[in-house]
Structures are given as C-alpha cells and as structure tokens.
Amino acid sequence: MPSPEEQGLPLEEMTYRRLREALVSGAVLPGDRLSIRGVAASLGVSAMPARTALRRLAAEQALDMLPSGTAVVPRLTRAGFAELSAVRAELEPLAVRLAAAHLPEADLAELAGLVAAHDAAREAADADAAQAADRDFLFRIYRAAQAPLLLGLIETLWLRRGPLFRSVGALVAASGGLRHNHAAMLDALRRGAGEAAAALLRREIEEATRFIQSKVRFEGDDTAAERLAAIGRAGRNAEVRAPVSLSLHRRRTKRPE
Amino acid sequence: MPSPEEQGLPLEEMTYRRLREALVSGAVLPGDRLSIRGVAASLGVSAMPARTALRRLAAEQALDMLPSGTAVVPRLTRAGFAELSAVRAELEPLAVRLAAAHLPEADLAELAGLVAAHDAAREAADADAAQAADRDFLFRIYRAAQAPLLLGLIETLWLRRGPLFRSVGALVAASGGLRHNHAAMLDALRRGAGEAAAALLRREIEEATRFIQSKVRFEGDDTAAERLAAIGRAGRNAEVRAPVSLSLHRRRTKRPE
DNA sequence: CCTGACATTATGTGATCACATTTCCACCGT
DNA sequence: ACGGTGGAAATGTGATCACATAATGTCAGG
Numbered sequence: 018m019p020s021p022e023e024q025g026l027p028l029e030e031m032t033y034r035r036l037r038e039a040l041v042s043g044a045v046l047p048g049d050r051l052s053i054r055g056v057a058a059s060l061g062v063s064a065m066p067a068r069t070a071l072r073r074l075a076a077e078q079a080l081d082m083l084p085s086g087t088a089v090v091p092r093l094t095r096a097g098f099a100e101l102s103a104v105r106a107e108l109e110p111l112a113v114r115l116a117a118a119h120l121p122e123a124d125l126a127e128l129a130g131l132v133a134a135h136d137a138a139r140e141a142a143d144a145d146a147a148q149a150a151d152r153d154f155l156f157r158i159y160r161a162a163q164a165p166l167l168l169g170l171i172e173t174l175w176l177r178r179g180p181l182f183r184s185v186g187a188l189v190a191a192s193g194g195l196r197h198n199h200a201a202m203l204d205a206l207r208r209g210a211g212e213a214a215a216a217l218l219r220r221e222i223e224e225a226t227r228f229i230q231s232k233v234r235f236e237g238d239d240t241a242a243e244r245l246a247a248i249g250r251a252g253r254n255a256e257v258r259a260p261v262s263l264s265l266h267r268r269r270t271k272r273p274e
Numbered sequence: 275m276p277s278p279e280e281q282g283l284p285l286e287e288m289t290y291r292r293l294r295e296a297l298v299s300g301a302v303l304p305g306d307r308l309s310i311r312g313v314a315a316s317l318g319v320s321a322m323p324a325r326t327a328l329r330r331l332a333a334e335q336a337l338d339m340l341p342s343g344t345a346v347v348p349r350l351t352r353a354g355f356a357e358l359s360a361v362r363a364e365l366e367p368l369a370v371r372l373a374a375a376h377l378p379e380a381d382l383a384e385l386a387g388l389v390a391a392h393d394a395a396r397e398a399a400d401a402d403a404a405q406a407a408d409r410d411f412l413f414r415i416y417r418a419a420q421a422p423l424l425l426g427l428i429e430t431l432w433l434r435r436g437p438l439f440r441s442v443g444a445l446v447a448a449s450g451g452l453r454h455n456h457a458a459m460l461d462a463l464r465r466g467a468g469e470a471a472a473a474l475l476r477r478e479i480e481e482a483t484r485f486i487q488s489k490v491r492f493e494g495d496d497t498a499a500e501r502l503a504a505i506g507r508a509g510r511n512a513e514v515r516a517p518v519s520l521s522l523h524r525r526r527t528k529r530p531e
Numbered sequence: 532c533c534t535g536a537c538a539t540t541a542t543g544t545g546a547t548c549a550c551a552t553t554t555c556c557a558c559c560g561t
Numbered sequence: 562a563c564g565g566t567g568g569a570a571a572t573g574t575g576a577t578c579a580c581a582t583a584a585t586g587t588c589a590g591g
Contacts, residue, residue, distance in 0.1 A: 027574065028575070052541075052542060062575090076333035085583055086542080086543045086583095100421045100423050100424060103368060104423065107368050164357045166335060166354070166357050166361065169335055284544065309571075311571080312572095321545095321546080321547085322546065323545070325573085342553055342573070532591100536588090537588085537589100539584100539587090540585070541584065542581105544579105544582095545579090545580085546577100547579105548578105549577105550575085551573090551575105552571105552574095553570105553571080553573090555569085555570075556567100556568095557568090561564085
C-alpha cells in the first residue's frame with residue numbers, strides 16, 4: 018500500500034525510502050538481518066526492487082553485508098561511534114563554514130524560526146519535536162552550503178547513526194537533554210563569522226559524543242566484561258576489555274514482521 | 275575473460291571492480307554514458323551484474339544518475355573540485371591523526387620503503403610510479419587508522435577524483451610535479467606527532483588543489499565565458515561568470531567501445 | 532543434556548523476458 | 562536551410578525462474 022506521495026515513484030525508490038525510514042525510526046534494530054525476500058514480502062514489492070534498495074543502502078554504508086551477502090543492520094560499537102563522531106566533527110563544521118559565505122536573509126529568518134520552534138518544543142517537554150527542530154536547523158545550513166557531495170556524506174553519517182539515536186533518544190531526554198546553543202550559532206552566522214559558528218558546532222558534536230559515550234552501553238562492551246571481572250579477583254575493575262567474540266552467540270533479535 | 279585473481283568472485287564484484295578501474299584509469303571520460311546493456315556487453319557479463327555494479331557506483335557518488343536512470347561519468351566542475359578538495363583536507367588529516375596513535379614499527383618501515391620508492395621513481399622520471407608510491411604511502415596510513423567508515427569515505431573521494439586525475443597527471447608531471455614531502459610526514463609519525471603529520475598532509479592537499487586549479491580548465495568555466503566577455507565591452511574581465519546552461523548543447527563524447 | 536552429522540529450508544546470485552519510457556535520427560513541411 | 566514530427570532503436574524497471582550456497586532445524590549417539 019503505497020503512501021500518497023509515493024505515487025509514480027519507481028518501486029526501488031519507494032523501497033529504499035521505506036528502509037531508510039525504518040532505519041532512522043528504529044523499526045529495525047541493530048543486528049537484524051534484512052533478507053531480500055523478507056523485505057520484499059514486508060513491503061509488498063517483488064524481489065528485484067528489494068534487492069536493489071538493500072544493495073544501495075549497503076553501498077552507502079547504512080547497512081552492513083555479511084560475507085554471504087545478507088544485509089544486516091549495523092551494530093554500533095563504542096569505537097564505531099567514536100569514529101562516526103570524529104568524522105562528523107570534521108565534516109559538519111566544514112559545511113557550516115561553506116554555508117556562512119552565502120546565507121541569504123530568508124534562510125537566516127527560517128533558522129531563527131527553527132530555534133524558536135526548538136525552544137517551544139522544549140518548553141512543552143516534547144523531546145521528539147525539539148530534536149527534529151535541531152536536526153532541521155542543522156540541515157538547513159548544510160543545504161545552504163551548496164556542496165552536494167558534502168551534503169550526501171553528512172546524510173549517510175546521520176543515517177548510520179540512526180539506529181543508535183532512537184534508542185538513546187529517550188535516555189537523552191530523561192537526562193535533561195543536550196542543550197544545543199543553536200541561538201549562539203545563528204548569531205555567529207548573522208555576523209558572517211563562519212569560523213566561530215563552525216567552532217560552536219564542533220564543540221556541540223564533541224560534547225554530545227562525550228555525553229552519549231558516558232551514558233550508553235554499546236554493543237561489545239556488554240556484560241561479558243562484568244562477568245569476566247566478577248570471575249577474576251574482585252576489586253580490580255581497570256583494564257577490563259570486553260572481547261567482542263564472547264558476545265557472539267547471544268540470541269539474535271528476530272523480526273519476522 | 276576474467277583475470278586470474280578474479281576467479282571465484284561474484285560477477286557483480288568483478289564488474290564493479292572493472293568499472294572502478296575504468297574510472298580511475300581514465301578509460302571512461304567525464305560525460306560518458308554507461309548503459310546497463312552497454313557495460314554488460316563490454317565486460318562479457320549479463321545485464322544483472324552490470325546493473326548492480328552501476329547502481330553501486332552511483333550510490334557511492336562515483337557515478338551520476340540522469341533522471342532517466344542512465345549512469346553518467348560525473349563532470350568535475352571547478353566548484354565540485356574545490357568541494358572535493360575541502361572534504362579531503364578535513365578527512366585525510368583526521369585519518370592521519372587516528373593512525374598516529376597505533377602505528378607499529380613494521381608499518382613505519384613499510385612507509386619508509388614507499389618514500390624511497392617514490393624518490394627512485396622520480397629519479398627515473400617515472401611519474402606514474404611516483405604517483406602510485408605516493409598513493410600507497412597515504413593509504414597505508416589510512417588503513418592503519420583502523421577506521422573502516424572513514425576509510426570507505428576517503429576511498430569514494432579518490433574514486434570521484436579519478437576521472438580528473440588521469441587527465442591532469444601528464445600536466446602535473448610536465449610541470450615538475452607536486453613535491454610531496456612525505457619524508458617529513460613520516461618523521462612526524464615516527465615521533466608520534468600525529469598533529470604535525472596531519473597538518474603536513476593538509477598543507478599538501480591544499481597546495482595540490484591550488485596548483486591544479488591554476489593549471490586546469492574545468493567543465494563549465496569553458497570558452498562560453500570568454501565568448502561572453504568578447505561580446506560585451508572589452509576590458510572588463512572581472513565578474514564574468516560562466517552560465518553552466520550555456521554549455522548544455524555541447525556535443526557529448528561518444529564512446530561506443 | 533550436549534554434540535555431531537544430515538536433511539530441509541532460506542537466501543543470494545545470475546539470467547532472461549516483457550513492458551513503459553526515453554533517446555535518437557531520418558523525414559517532411561515550411 | 563531550418564525546425565518540428567514521427568517512428569524505430571535503445572534503455573531502465575520490474576518480474577520470474579534456476580541454481581549454488583548458506584543457514585537452520587532434526588535426530589541419533591555419546
């Protein structure tokens with residue numbers, strides 16, 4: 018059952034968008050296997066568009082591929098998350114610098130509106146809306162950079178972060194949330210201070226990364242480490258590294274529908 | 275006729291690698307259309323692997339897609355090249371910083387060998403070999419960063435630069451070539467000075483970019499601008515921007531085989 | 532209760548075909 | 562000579578099938 022605005026689109030495009038949405042919304046979880054016939058049946062399309070869409074996501078690194086060719090929603094390890102954040106901390110400030118050169122007044126007004134929307138959503142304790150406003154704020158700037166290659170890279174980074182983000186969202190909101198100072202960034206952009214705005218964004222990304230790393234339990238640094246520590250002499254909790262191989266035979270979450 | 279080391283690989287992987295090689299080697303030129311049946315016939319495979327490989331390259335932004343779905347080798351405009359270089363100048367130094375943390379002695383020795391190979395190739399006036407040694411030197415470091423996501427991004431950047439690179443290669447060699455100070459970078463890495471090595475690489479990328487931008491005529495900044503300037507009052511050569519749309523009906527280079 | 536081999540199922544790959552659309556080119560009228 | 566028009570060739574999309582392989586469950590033996 019295609020949604021209204023999907024009329025006329027190629028089936029492959031529709032399948033791709035739905036899978037993408039499933040990734041960012043958390044409808045599929047890290048570790049889930051996505052088989053060609055499985056998604057084809059789930060989305061009511063034939064195997065061909067499903068295959069193309071899956072391979073496309075894999076090429077964008079939004080999905081991993083087992084050696085057998087099966088697509089799997091990537092598990093974000095602590096190291097992987099750190100790497101992702103490091104790349105974001107380079108590319109997104111670059112986009113801000115590029116955008117600062119040509120931000121028309123209309124865009125600045127729209128950005129101000131998004132800051133206001135964010136604040137309003139926070140007042141209403143609507144974490145999802147606040148988060149959406151933040152995201153729109155940033156991507157409005159990224160689009161203004163008029164750098165299609167860079168924009169595509171940033172989008173794939175966010176896509177890859179998607180699965181994690183959903184599971185952390187509630188936690189972040191409960192902990193008081195990240196306090197993005199987008200108003201200050203907007204001020205810098207108004208002044209044409211691209212470097213300052215970029216520096217603010219970089220700090221924002223780095224702080225959010227530290228916050229999440231301190232709060233979230235990642236794949237791989239799971240209870241195996243604690244079990245090992247418990248078996249060993251108690252007291253010594255330093256230097257305990259979780260061998261990833263130990264968590265291999267953990268039950269994989271099934272997702273039949 | 276599959277090459278020896280391609281035995282056992284899926285046809286899609288073989289097709290993908292061949293297309294990739296065709297891109298970086300300059301066997302296909304910017305603006306060339308790559309049709310499914312065309313590459314299938316050229317590479318002796320059926321339409322299916324050809325389709326998959328083309329879509330994969332497109333997802334990696336190594337190929338552009340016309341609205342009709344036909345793949346086309348991207349034309350690199352001046353702005354596009356500047357963007358590509360800006361992204362490289364952020365990501366590749368990041369990889370150097372990450373790699374500096376864990377570079378075993380064996381890798382350092384290998385890097386020294388590559389620097390020597392580069393110098394030897396320069397002595398022999400073998401521009402291709404010197405360039406290959408430079409490339410290997412950098413990617414050895416990037417791989418050592420143990421950041422698969424970042425490495426994948428860097429590879430797609432180089433892939434997209436591929437078509438241009440070939441056409442510029444001879445020019446660069448004739449002009450005396452870029453003098454990459456990889457020996458200094460290796461020294462910095464030996465000292466564990468990751469930041470210094472990263473700064474050296476950034477300067478190298480920025481200088482190479484400036485050099486190429488000063489020497490190369492890109493798609494879009496072609497003679498249309500000059501014709502416009504000639505039509506207008508002579509003398510005023512400032513502010514003449516080449517409208518891209520003017521070069522649209524230029525003859526497209528055919529590439530039947 | 533666990534471990535191994537075996538049969539069954541699921542899955543990816545590749546091939547081929549039909550169909551709608553786009554692209555290209557020759558032809559014709561002005 | 563120029564430009565529009567028609568049709569033929571080329572092209573992408575999607576569907577379906579066959580085949581090899583990987584994954585899974587089963588069952589007998591320890």
